[in-house]
Amino acid sequence: MLDINLLRNNSKEIQINLQKRGFDFDVNTFEKLDLKRKKLQVDTESLQEKSNILAKEVAQEKNKSTKDQKLKDAKKVSTDLKEIKIKLDTALEDLNTFLLGLPNLLSEDVPEGKSEENNKIIYEKGIIPDFSFKIKDHQEIGELSNGINFEESVTIAKSRFVVLRKEMAKLHRALSQYMLDTHVKNGYEEIYVPYLVNKKSLEGTGQLPKFEEDLFKVSDEEMYLIPTAEVPVSNIYRNKILNSEELPISYVAHTPCFRSEAGSYGKDTKGIIRQHQFDKVELVKFVHPEDSEAELEKLTKDAEGILNNLNLPYRKIILCSGDTGFASSKTFDLEVWFPSQKTYREISSCSNFRDFQSRRMKIRIKQSKENILCHTINGSGLAIGRTLAAILENNQTEQGSVIIPDVLVDYMGGTKELNLSR
RNA sequence: GGAGAGGUGGCUGAGUGGUUGAAAGCGCUCCCCUGCUAAGGGAGUAUGUGGUAAUCCUGCAUCGAGGGUUCGAAUCCCUCCCUCUCCGCCA
Numbered sequence: 001m002l003d004i005n006l007l008r009n010n011s012k013e014i015q016i017n018l019q020k021r022g023f024d025f026d027v028n029t030f031e032k033l034d035l036k037r038k039k040l041q042v043d044t045e046s047l048q049e050k051s052n053i054l055a056k057e058v059a060q061e062k063n064k065s066t067k068d069q070k071l072k073d074a075k076k077v078s079t080d081l082k083e084i085k086i087k088l089d090t091a092l093e094d095l096n097t098f099l100l101g102l103p104n105l106l107s108e109d110v111p112e113g114k115s116e117e118n119n120k121i122i123y124e125k126g127i128i129p130d131f132s133f134k135i136k137d138h139q140e141i142g143e144l145s146n147g148i149n150f151e152e153s154v155t156i157a158k159s160r161f162v163v164l165r166k167e168m169a170k171l172h173r174a175l176s177q178y179m180l181d182t183h184v185k186n187g188y189e190e191i192y193v194p195y196l197v198n199k200k201s202l203e204g205t206g207q208l209p210k211f212e213e214d215l216f217k218v219s220d221e222e223m224y225l226i227p228t229a230e231v232p233v234s235n236i237y238r239n240k241i242l243n244s245e246e247l248p249i250s251y252v253a254h255t256p257c258f259r260s261e262a263g264s265y266g267k268d269t270k271g272i273i274r275q276h277q278f279d280k281v282e283l284v285k286f287v288h289p290e291d292s293e294a295e296l297e298k299l300t301k302d303a304e305g306i307l308n309n310l311n312l313p314y315r316k317i318i319l320c321s322g323d324t325g326f327a328s329s330k331t332f333d334l335e336v337w338f339p340s341q342k343t344y345r346e347i348s349s350c351s352n353f354r355d356f357q358s359r360r361m362k363i364r365i366k367q368s369k370e371n372i373l374c375h376t377i378n379g380s381g382l383a384i385g386r387t388l389a390a391i392l393e394n395n396q397t398e399q400g401s402v403i404i405p406d407v408l409v410d411y412m413g414g415t416k417e418l419n420l421s422r
Numbered sequence: 423g424g425a426g427a428g429g430u431g432g433c434u435g436a437g438u439g440g441u442u443g444a445a446a447g448c449g450c451u452c453c454c455c456u457g458c459u460a461a462g463g464g465a466g467u468a469u470g471u472g473g474u475a476a477u478c479c480u481g482c483a484u485c486g487a488g489g490g491u492u493c494g495a496a497u498c499c500c501u502c503c504c505u506c507u508c509c510g511c512c513a
Contacts, residue, residue, distance in 0.1 A: 009475085038472080038473095041471085041472060041473095041482085042472075042473070042481095044482085045472070045473085045481060045482045045483090046473095046481075046482090048481085048482060048483085049481060049482070051493075051494085052482090052494085054493065054494085055440075055492095055493050055494040056440070056441070056494080057493095058440085058493050058494070059440040059441090059493090059494075060440085060441090070493080071493055072493090073493085074493035074494080075492095075493055076493095077493080078492085078493060078494085241432095241469085362469095362470090364469095371469085
């Protein structure tokens, strides 16, 4: 959510900023809604004041006939108040709905562009493997030893789910353990959170009310499966006031993520790149506004560290205005090389939300004069399934084996190479 | 799931219809005093949102959440959520 005072006083600049996303901020509608709200609010409150005064006078009045008169007046005011309150509630709700639909303002340094084609590469790292044999994609490699199985998952659930077996299940586990351990060493606190969340939490981080179709809802309960750990972890401090000495607060959580992937029919149908359920290790920070830019760089570096240590070739990009997510002011994506696709694919998305989420969640920092909103930052460190797939593809050998990255060998019980021929 | 008891400010805790946004204590901040320390005295100390561009000033709201009764609700009624105790069930 954006600062309403900014909307009132700098509507033109906001319109220009949001235009870069391709979002049309309708100043006229906003001003109408706000004006309506203002009139009703002022009227309601002055009527309420009148009612409060009368109520006190009724209590103190000794004279019977004046008391009766005041009681009569008070009753009238009370009835009027009820009516106008209903109108005010509607006006407030309309305004709020409008505000919740506005995306975050973009940082100055976000490059302009319409779609992902205009994202800017910051740098590429690692060596793209040069295979002298016909390579397999990760699904084919996984199926060599029935380590990745899609038939069973369809039986159990439906498409876009997967069953991992034996060494693949173990590698999957090893990755999450390794990532968690590494981030904890880098100063993040490990945290375990609910995988089902309420509406308010999703509204807090920005998934609701706009993107309900991307979520899995648990019927009967007003609960949703989390699309990312960002939701439960960020909402830990909803409605809380933090002390500035305890900042920055850094958390790392490993959770499954559930996404309906509405509108992505036909995309990435092969392999485990796009699933309804996938695991992710997520980094979340609560920081002082002054530090958020630097903290985003740090968090991105921490995510990159995993790719470096796994020796996976990747690149860092900054998303252009049209591709930056609804709640984000600036996003770096880390993309890992997929030899079978001869392209880089997103494996981490690191964003600075500035005060957009904390305004929705009401997360403040205690200050001597006036409390201020904190800034939130998060990013994947990393998506487990895609990391697994990238290792399989980049580390495959002609013999049909996969070399385990050094840092994972201990986590794999000493195994240095997966021999997958049956 | 059944029976009972509760949810009040940073914390403890009073308050069962009318200057109670809320006593008291603790904590915290500032000041005074005491040559250090300990103790003592005084003042202050919630959040949100309006009227304002803003200090000041001031209105309104908030005693788990949402409704209702009433001129007036922390206090009465209803629904929901949560916590605790006992029983049942379960990993």
